[in-house]
Amino acid sequence: MVVTFADLARFPCFLLVESGCSVIFRIGMHYSGNSNAADLTRRIKTKARELGFIRCGIARAGYLGQEAPRLKRWLDAGMNGEMGYVADGVDMRLDPCKLLVGAKSVICLAHSYFTDKKPSDSTAPKISKYAQGGDYHRILRKKANTLLGYLRQETEEFQAVVEIDSGAALEKAWAACTGVGWVGKNSIILHRDHGSFMFLALVIVDLELEYDSPLTDSCAHCTLCIDACPTGAIVEPHVVDARKCIAYLTIEIKGDLPIDKKGKLDNWIFGCDVCQDVCPWNRKALPHGEPEFDALDELYQMTTADWRNLTRETFNRLFKGTPLARGGFQRLKRNLDFNLLP
Numbered sequence: 001m002v003v004t005f006a007d008l009a010r011f012p013c014f015l016l017v018e019s020g021c022s023v024i025f026r027i028g029m030h031y032s033g034n035s036n037a038a039d040l041t042r043r044i045k046t047k048a049r050e051l052g053f054i055r056c057g058i059a060r061a062g063y064l065g066q067e068a069p070r071l072k073r074w075l076d077a078g079m080n081g082e083m084g085y086v087a088d089g090v091d092m093r094l095d096p097c098k099l100l101v102g103a104k105s106v107i108c109l110a111h112s113y114f115t116d117k118k119p120s121d122s123t124a125p126k127i128s129k130y131a132q133g134g135d136y137h138r139i140l141r142k143k144a145n146t147l148l149g150y151l152r153q154e155t156e157e158f159q160a161v162v163e164i165d166s167g168a169a170l171e172k173a174w175a176a177c178t179g180v181g182w183v184g185k186n187s188i189i190l191h192r193d194h195g196s197f198m199f200l201a202l203v204i205v206d207l208e209l210e211y212d213s214p215l216t217d218s219c220a221h222c223t224l225c226i227d228a229c230p231t232g233a234i235v236e237p238h239v240v241d242a243r244k245c246i247a248y249l250t251i252e253i254k255g256d257l258p259i260d261k262k263g264k265l266d267n268w269i270f271g272c273d274v275c276q277d278v279c280p281w282n283r284k285a286l287p288h289g290e291p292e293f294d295a296l297d298e299l300y301q302m303t304t305a306d307w308r309n310l311t312r313e314t315f316n317r318l319f320k321g322t323p324l325a326r327g328g329f330q331r332l333k334r335n336l337d338f339n340l341l342p
Contacts, residue, residue: 113130147203
């Protein structure tokens with residue numbers, strides 16, 4: 001692969017790395033010294049399940065040597081489009097020890113965002129499942145902090161950095177290293193039992209833990225995601241060209257959308273789920289069960305006419321506290337007009 005968006009992480013469809021949002025915790029507590037790495041690992045995974053995470057994997061912290069040439073080739077090819085910041089701080093993206101001095105373990109947490117709710121008007125403009133409910137950065141950070149609070153009572157003094165796809169770490173690369181899933185041909189993390197509709201969070205700690213093994217790639221000869229992409233953004237297995245990706249076009253571009261993409265966005269106005277919707281492994285995906293990820297019922301009742309006449313007031317009511325709020329009303333209106341106007 002020339003470089004996977006998956007290795008950069010942010011949207012379910014491609015990665016993106018914003019600045020900031022890494023939170024360092026100094027946690028000092030009593031530690032009897034009797035618990036070993038295996039016991040602490042078991043406690044972490046049990047608590048993660050209690051918090052609603054469907055996968056928790058752990059790997060030894062270290063330099064992602066195999067990702068370095070892939071990332072370089074992808075950047076050199078200009079596949080990051082207008083996301084120039086992706087090229088900043090590459091060393092930090094590849095090495096968690098530069099995010100936390102003395103890092104020993106990377107904990108990767110996966111939380112489902114799958115919903116089986118669908119618009120009543122099948123011809124209405126579409127929004128990616130990940131963006132329909134509450135902002136996952138806030139929700140996952142709260143859950144990760146709760147996990148750290150629990151560890152504060154269980155172990156010795158330690159330091160931790162939380163990364164929720166808005167910092168420097170390559171979440172999807174670590175999801176593969178920790179056995180949370182494998183990287184699919186659409187550059188998204190997949191798991192046999194859970195599919196790919198998963199948010200990822202990393203907790204980097206300077207604690208020794210027990211480590212998981214990567215999973216076997218189970219995509220085999222399937223190319224459904226590649227074949228289904230409306231814009232041909234999956235230019236080869238595991239390689240997504242952001243400049244062609246509907247998620248990038250509808251979310252990341254700040255100015256006018258490229259005229260050559262007119263009529264090719266498949267009615268998507270924020271993000272895109274096509275490559276996930278066609279994936280056979282997502283037949284097993286179950287609803288996320290997290291109330292904060294639920295969208296307002298009104299969203300699913302929106303017709304094409306409602307979208308065409310969308311007002312700022314309705315936008316604020318529907319999308320307050322969601323990923324769409326960050327993009328703003330004007331950007332969504334631009335995407336609507338690009339899809340609906342001749």
